[in-house]
Amino acid sequence: MADAKVIPFGDEPRAKRRTKRTGRARTGRVPAPLAPVAPGGGERAPQPRREGPQRPAAAAGGAAGARDGAVPPAAAAEAATGGPGAAEGQEGGWERKLAHGLSFLRRRITGEYEVDDFGYDRELTDQVVMSLLRPFKEKYFRVEVKGVENIPEDGAALIVANHSGTLPVDGLMLQVAVHDHHPAGRHVRMLAADLVFMLPLVNELSRKLGHTLACAEDAQKLLERGEVVGVMPEGFKGIGKPFSERYKLQRFGRGGFVQTALRAGAPIVPCSIVGAEEIYPMIGNSRTVARLLGIPYFPLTPSFPWLGPLGLVPLPTKWTIQFGEPIPTDDYPPEAADDPMLMFNLTDQVRETIQHTLYKLLVQRRSVFF
Amino acid sequence: MGKVVLVTGVARQLGGRFVRRILREPDVDRVIGVDAVPPEHHLGGAEFIRADIRHPTIGRVLAEQGVDTVVHMDVNGTPLGRSGSRTTVKETNVIGTMQLLGACQKTPSVRRLVVKSSTNVYGSAPRDPAVFTETTPPKSLPGGGFAKDVVEVEGYVRGFARRRPDVAVCVLRFANVLGPCVDSPLAEYFALPVLPTVLGFDPRLQFVHEDDAIEVLRIAAGEPARGTLNSGTFNVAGDGVLLLSQAARRLGRPTLPFFLPSVTWAGSALRALGVLDFSPEQIRLLTHGRVVDTAQMRETLGFHPRYTTPEAFADYARSRGPGLLPPETLARTVDRIAALMPAGRGQN
Numbered sequence: 001m002a003d004a005k006v007i008p009f010g011d012e013p014r015a016k017r018r019t020k021r022t023g024r025a026r027t028g029r030v031p032a033p034l035a036p037v038a039p040g041g042g043e044r045a046p047q048p049r050r051e052g053p054q055r056p057a058a059a060a061g062g063a064a065g066a067r068d069g070a071v072p073p074a075a076a077a078e079a080a081t082g083g084p085g086a087a088e089g090q091e092g093g094w095e096r097k098l099a100h101g102l103s104f105l106r107r108r109i110t111g112e113y114e115v116d117d118f119g120y121d122r123e124l125t126d127q128v129v130m131s132l133l134r135p136f137k138e139k140y141f142r143v144e145v146k147g148v149e150n151i152p153e154d155g156a157a158l159i160v161a162n163h164s165g166t167l168p169v170d171g172l173m174l175q176v177a178v179h180d181h182h183p184a185g186r187h188v189r190m191l192a193a194d195l196v197f198m199l200p201l202v203n204e205l206s207r208k209l210g211h212t213l214a215c216a217e218d219a220q221k222l223l224e225r226g227e228v229v230g231v232m233p234e235g236f237k238g239i240g241k242p243f244s245e246r247y248k249l250q251r252f253g254r255g256g257f258v259q260t261a262l263r264a265g266a267p268i269v270p271c272s273i274v275g276a277e278e279i280y281p282m283i284g285n286s287r288t289v290a291r292l293l294g295i296p297y298f299p300l301t302p303s304f305p306w307l308g309p310l311g312l313v314p315l316p317t318k319w320t321i322q323f324g325e326p327i328p329t330d331d332y333p334p335e336a337a338d339d340p341m342l343m344f345n346l347t348d349q350v351r352e353t354i355q356h357t358l359y360k361l362l363v364q365r366r367s368v369f370f
Numbered sequence: 371m372g373k374v375v376l377v378t379g380v381a382r383q384l385g386g387r388f389v390r391r392i393l394r395e396p397d398v399d400r401v402i403g404v405d406a407v408p409p410e411h412h413l414g415g416a417e418f419i420r421a422d423i424r425h426p427t428i429g430r431v432l433a434e435q436g437v438d439t440v441v442h443m444d445v446n447g448t449p450l451g452r453s454g455s456r457t458t459v460k461e462t463n464v465i466g467t468m469q470l471l472g473a474c475q476k477t478p479s480v481r482r483l484v485v486k487s488s489t490n491v492y493g494s495a496p497r498d499p500a501v502f503t504e505t506t507p508p509k510s511l512p513g514g515g516f517a518k519d520v521v522e523v524e525g526y527v528r529g530f531a532r533r534r535p536d537v538a539v540c541v542l543r544f545a546n547v548l549g550p551c552v553d554s555p556l557a558e559y560f561a562l563p564v565l566p567t568v569l570g571f572d573p574r575l576q577f578v579h580e581d582d583a584i585e586v587l588r589i590a591a592g593e594p595a596r597g598t599l600n601s602g603t604f605n606v607a608g609d610g611v612l613l614l615s616q617a618a619r620r621l622g623r624p625t626l627p628f629f630l631p632s633v634t635w636a637g638s639a640l641r642a643l644g645v646l647d648f649s650p651e652q653i654r655l656l657t658h659g660r661v662v663d664t665a666q667m668r669e670t671l672g673f674h675p676r677y678t679t680p681e682a683f684a685d686y687a688r689s690r691g692p693g694l695l696p697p698e699t700l701a702r703t704v705d706r707i708a709a710l711m712p713a714g715r716g717q718n
Contacts, residue, residue: 098711106704110697111619117611117661118500119574197496197658200570200630207572217499217506221663 118218119207120189129209130176136169137176140316141275145181147323153184156223156266157326159230160257160350161273162249162358163238166280166299168192169314170273174230175209177321188230189222191215195295216260223264230271231257240297242285246277247362249355255347258329262337262346267326270350272357275319278368280304318370320361324353374400374479375591376437378423378470379444379486380413381405383551384580388443390414391584392591402435404428406462407450423466429473432480439482440474441591442467445523447488447516447649448555463519464526471530474537482538484590485527489543489576489605489662490517494654500574503663504543504603517651524603538601540590545607545662548682549580550689555652561690565618566636569627573614573659576607579677579685586673598672605662608679614656617683622693622700630657 104127107113115121137143151157161174171190178188191214197203212218214231222229237250261268284300304311336342375392379385380403389403393414401416408420421427423444444466449459474480493508512518524541531539546556586606594600618625628636637653667673
């Protein structure tokens with residue numbers, strides 16, 4: 001009930017129209033502050049291209065009432081951080097960036113970089129993929145990150161988050177958010193569904209980003225290595241739920257994540273993501289097409305598949321990612337992992353925490369888009 | 371009294387090298403090499419008996435020579451030379467192992483059995499965990515080819531271990547063996563001028579250097595060192611992982627991506643032409659990759675490989691000569707651009 005009150009569905013088209021219009025009006029202005037970010041060497045080249053379709057919408061972030069004037073200076077400031085302040089410093093920054101880009105290119109084309117056992121290519125993730133995803137996080141979804149200090153500075157932790165949004169954009173944003181906001185710049189290793197590893201290109205990228213299959217063995221191994229592991233136990237039930245059931249947590253699998261965390265003695269950090277539900281409002285599900293394509297669901301949103309590739313542009317919602325108090329698991333005896341009752345209790349505790357935080361955040365939220 | 375070691379599959383490079391190596395062991399008295407065809411390389415003074423392990427004669431050899439250690443290396447994915455067929459290889463793998471194990475069971479002098487297996491037993495599927503341990507059950511059992519042979523061979527070996535609990539059985543699951551003179555299907559693949567790959571997949575690969583392979587076989591065939599145990603099943607692989615794209619770049623060979631269905635056709639075409647054995651399980655390996663956990667090898671077997679996966683690959687790459695796009699040339703080109711760039715910027 002609570003969510004029906006806080007998410008005015010009828011409001012949406014109006015908001016969308018407004019953001020689109022303002023966005024188009026501003027397109028002439030926005031590339032200017034972004035331009036200095038782009039020429040960082042060979043690897044940065046795709047960035048402007050990727051940003052193309054989303055730029056009007058990114059501008060929409062700036063168009064948001066009170067923040068109207070605030071965002072472009074922030075972007076300019078960010079662009080300037082590459083080179084230290086003054087004009088001659090900027091030139092030095094340019095050259096340094098170029099040299100950096102070339103040495104990066106040199107390592108890439110000669111294959112002199114390292115990947116871990118899971119295929120995680122840290123260099124590629126940090127230098128390329130993160131900088132491609134960052135504009136989405138900062139400009140497009142304007143992700144607000146709270147409670148990131150609940151993720152330990154070092155050692156293993158298991159982040160358990162809600163899953164939504166038809167496409168797993170929330171997982172990517174979570175990864176960027178933790179990396180950018182955590183004081184130790186920790187990398188989250190997300191656990192992904194097996195479908196991800198069957199799809200060409202997606203699986204390649206996913207592995208290089210450090211994701212791995214959501215199975216107990218992999219999660220355990222990563223936790224034992226002291227990594228921060230991110231899991232979304234709702235799986236397809238969560239991400240593919242209809243829009244009418246938004247922010248209602250689905251069943252948390254069989255609670256395998258609690259067992260894994262207990263075995264590794266890693267704290268469980270509950271994480272609530274608000275905003276991802278509305279990026280592709282799934283108003284229908286074509287089971288026939290899904291069965292034909294062999295995928296769990298085939299979403300029908302107000303724009304997809306009617307508008308073709310344009311329907312793939314997510315709505316520029318305003319996101320909040322809140323990390324909750326970590327739940328310690330190292331004070332349980334080792335045999336606790338085989339106690340189903342304890343598993344259920346802990347699973348419910350995590351689930352309740354996330355659900356309550358979601359409701360709290362929804363009440364605080366002013367609108368879906370700002 | 372010294373040991374009498376019988377080694378099967380000595381006509382292959384790896385078998386021949388192992389025979390020469392084990393001859394130098396102080397406690398080894400005699401080494402008997404067995405294969406269906408005489409080896410082209412010398413065996414360093416070891417006796418060679420021409421016997422086909424698919425026939426019961428192998429039992430007579432075992433009994434007459436008083437063999438106490440059997441090293442079974444005749445489990446292979448590809449035929450020796452260009453002439454053999456896949457059927458012969460399969461028969462040697464499966465029927466040969468059955469015969470050999472039957473003969474071992476009947477020979478009371480046998481005390482130790484070492485089997486060269488392969489990480490192919492795990493298969494390669496998107497639903498598999500990223501890292502296999504020795505106890506990981508495969509999600510999809512290999513349907514045919516070498517992988518299925520290996521699964522069957524290991525099944526027979528387990529049966530043998532049950533029936534002869536007094537024999538120390540060691541199964542070594544090797545990742546892809548690479549090195550200057552090894553003749554594995556993957557070594558042939560990397561020797562192609564342009565590497566066909568599967569579009570949208572970048573498999574993780576692990577390699578064992580052939581020197582390490584010989585060394586671990588030696589450890590398994592001898593008495594266990596203090597604090598280690600050399601019976602059981604062990605994954606053998608070098609540290610670290612190489613992606614196929616990375617391997618191709620280090621080798622300096624361009625890749626040619628195919629869509630998954632067409633790569634199967636291309637594979638069978640290449641196979642029909644006899645250019646390369648591009649079998650279905652190899653395509654699966656080059657699609658999904660395979661990485662094994664080697665903690666057991668280090669902790670229980672007490673073996674620490676000298677070469678990591680990238681080092682083993684580098685050694686292989688050195689022996690093959692540069693490809694079409696040598697990494698050194700590319701690096702030099704980038705360096706030249708880097709040298710030009712700041713000057714050009716300054717003038718602007």
